[in-house]
Amino acid sequence: MPHILQLAVLQFSPGKGEYEANLSRLGDLFAQLDSLEPRPDVLHLPESALTGYFLEGGVREQARTAGALANDLQRMYLVAGAGARPLEMAIGFYESWNSILYNSALWVRLGGDAPLIRHVHRKNFLPTYGLFDEERFVERGHDIRAFDTPWGRFAMLVCEDAWHSLPGTLLALDGATMIFLSSAAPARGVYPRDDAIPGPASVARWDRLVRDIAEEHGVFVSFANLVANEGGKSFPGGATVAGPSGEVRVRAPLWREALVSISIDLHDLARARAEMPLLADLQTAMPHLLDNLEQIREEQPALLEYDPEPSAKKVPRKSRAKPRARVGGVEVVEVSARENGAPTPLAIDGALTEGWLTTFIRDELTQRNYEKGLVALSGGLDSAVTAFLAVRAMGANNVIGVRLPYRTSSPESLEHAQMVIDALGIESRTLDISAAVDGYLANEPDADDTRRGNVMARVRMLAIFDLGARYRALPLGTGNKTERLLGYFTWHGDDAPPVNPLGDLYKTQVRELASHLGVPAPILEKAPSADLVHGQTDEGDLGVTYDEADQILNWVLSGFSSEEIIARGFYPKAVDTVRRRLDSTHWKRRLPTVAMLTGTSIGDSYLRPVDY
8 A cells, every 4th residue: 555645636716607617627637737747646626616616506507426527527537638547536516416416525536447436425514604505505414434545544524524523533533544625615804813824814714623633633634625706705725735743734825726736655644643642542432432422312411420528527626727818919811891702803904805805806807707897986985995906906907987076076075086096097087977966856856965865876876887888897886894784875876886895894994904005195084975965974974983883883793782792891872873773774785675476586596696
């Protein structure tokens, strides 16, 4: 049995729902693999590698049987001219088995006369929380086993399977020496960290998880993750191989496709397990652990057994020693209620956020077949940041800035919008919307300021979409997360653009990003205003500052009640203001409500992601 394994881990960026095109690209990669020296023995690909992950109802269209996938891979392997030598391969895919759909991983040997399937693992743990709803579209697997390969017993897991401690334990007890973890884990978390692991917080979490599995069980772990953008959900890549002492052997780059090739000496297992025999300890203790598990399954009460304190002769009262007075004191470390169990910090890593959002803009425009983006420049902070990001993503020649003043707009707004245009060197247009707005409002002379402001916002969106069609440029949204959560926008007005890079950043985070990007100081420092009514400011309308609102919203979205937030020192009036606005504007964050009359209602039953 060979003890040197040449492993290749592929960070792959599949076209969404384009199985045949992705398969063809894999054929090109087979040829590239065959030219490497040393040539890889095993190729490891991510979860849902040939289809993309967020397919929703499209899973049934993209699912393949394991046999069909193996034959397709074999065909491309032979076309690539690599069939003379075998290649073992682990790949995640949507599987049809016994007419039931699963999220699975296939291990297959390619080459020779026919492919050889060694194992199929069906994902056991299907996330149905946060942005995930996997169990609606596929069924759970129920088996977790290792299998034989020319290099010993290996095993596979899919994404959340690895978040639970028992699967890794079971595989180690089943003799696995290496675990291949295929994942489609979207990136999350832009706050600064000091762990020296590059990228989003979720990448650091996976890095730690992979190392913990490897170290606890004395196994190698190979982690392969998608690198793609699916409807705003960005997969960062970050493939990792960990050794049996929990050390990282290699990390792949973030945000782009990459092929990592590494030589692994499987004899390292014996050295690691001799130094830290945790697996041997577990095997010894297993009978007792199984007894405990059975008692737990049967809901047997735990037995309380202990020896009492030995009888001791009582000391006469008069002879007891007097307590000694405390001299001096010890250092006191105090942690406030706001710091204890607080949600994710609002601070951001500017460089990480910039790179993430420019990649998002570039991918979205490319996937929608656009080369240019268009930004409505209000003279405010959010539109300035969007324009700066768009230029970093697409280049100044591919960004158009549009000023859309009304006759009562502040001259300062026009000046500040021009500052952005000049700073970035982008093409610009200025269109006065006064005639269009006044033409409509002439028929509604009693319209109040709110109605008039909504008319202006919707006329601006009419102009943005029309100019987008003229210049063949995709309109980019500028609304931030705070405004969206508080309902502080015009429905189907300023929230209408189809792509929004700032929609998951609170206002204070946008301000921090603006400082990092170098947005001109006058824009950065002025009071935020929609500039729909003379003298109006955002914070005056909201009744709470953005700093207060962002902190409170961060606690609310992390699951804390108003009472719990107030108990941590926030002002009750501010908490009540934020909560009322949040709870009364959910409708503004949804598409129009449609009466459901059939079992295929669009958006409820007929589900396809935006980029599928």
